[in-house]
Amino acid sequence: MIRKIPLVLAAALASAPALAQVPPRWYAGISGGDSRTGHKLVENRESTIVNGSASSSDFDATDGAWKVFAGWRMNPWLSVEAGYADLGRSRLVTSTVSVDQLQGAVAIRRKITAFGADLLLSAPLGPRVSVFGRGGAYRTRLEAEAQLEGDIVFTGGSPDERSRTTTFNETVAHFGAGLEWHWRPNASLRVEWERFHDVGKPFAIGGTGTTGEADTDLASVGVLLRF
Numbered sequence: 001m002i003r004k005i006p007l008v009l010a011a012a013l014a015s016a017p018a019l020a021q022v023p024p025r026w027y028a029g030i031s032g033g034d035s036r037t038g039h040k041l042v043e044n045r046e047s048t049i050v051n052g053s054a055s056s057s058d059f060d061a062t063d064g065a066w067k068v069f070a071g072w073r074m075n076p077w078l079s080v081e082a083g084y085a086d087l088g089r090s091r092l093v094t095s096t097v098s099v100d101q102l103q104g105a106v107a108i109r110r111k112i113t114a115f116g117a118d119l120l121l122s123a124p125l126g127p128r129v130s131v132f133g134r135g136g137a138y139r140t141r142l143e144a145e146a147q148l149e150g151d152i153v154f155t156g157g158s159p160d161e162r163s164r165t166t167t168f169n170e171t172v173a174h175f176g177a178g179l180e181w182h183w184r185p186n187a188s189l190r191v192e193w194e195r196f197h198d199v200g201k202p203f204a205i206g207g208t209g210t211t212g213e214a215d216t217d218l219a220s221v222g223v224l225l226r227f
Helices: 004-020 040-046
Strands: 026-037 052-060 062-075 078-098 103-124 129-150 163-184 187-199 214-226
Touching: 026 078, 026 187, 040 052, 040 078, 040 103, 040 214, 062 214, 078 129, 078 214, 103 163, 103 187, 129 187
Parallel strands: none
Antiparallel strands: 026 062, 026 214, 052 078, 062 078, 078 103, 103 129, 129 163, 163 187, 187 214
């Protein structure tokens, strides 16, 4: 019995380094970058002008954006992650010409925020670098404002109505991919691309509460800490 005690202690000491190297399961982080609204918004706006046509569109599709997130690593290759993102604003001004050759314009401003959760699949590319893909769903909130200029009116609206505001909430598909550099045992840097699919309610002739619909992408760089 006395001889077994040193053997047990030796086995415990031998396994201690391995246990100490197991990375923490919880992590949290923040990232920042640029958002971009897809050109589908322009096509959607221009295709729903009645009694006239679009002569041109000026589309400011990009803005600064940021995201905070937290996750739990279930095993070395699978994690679940929740996040909140402010995707910034976009602005679209479409100039129009009526059948009577009267000119007008409609300006659309959109602001998007979102929260949701994903599953992340990771694979190592080396001792300090890994690649990952994500997929899940996010709840988006889109605040839109439309303003009219010149000889143009809202479909079904009063000629005196020159602006409308709409808030539209929905759940959209969310996916992306990125690289992670584990520059310290409990800290990593991320470079990532994400897509929020078909955000908004499409413009439609005679439609109400419309905001326009398009993908919104987020390209970002972030840092995360494990604990």
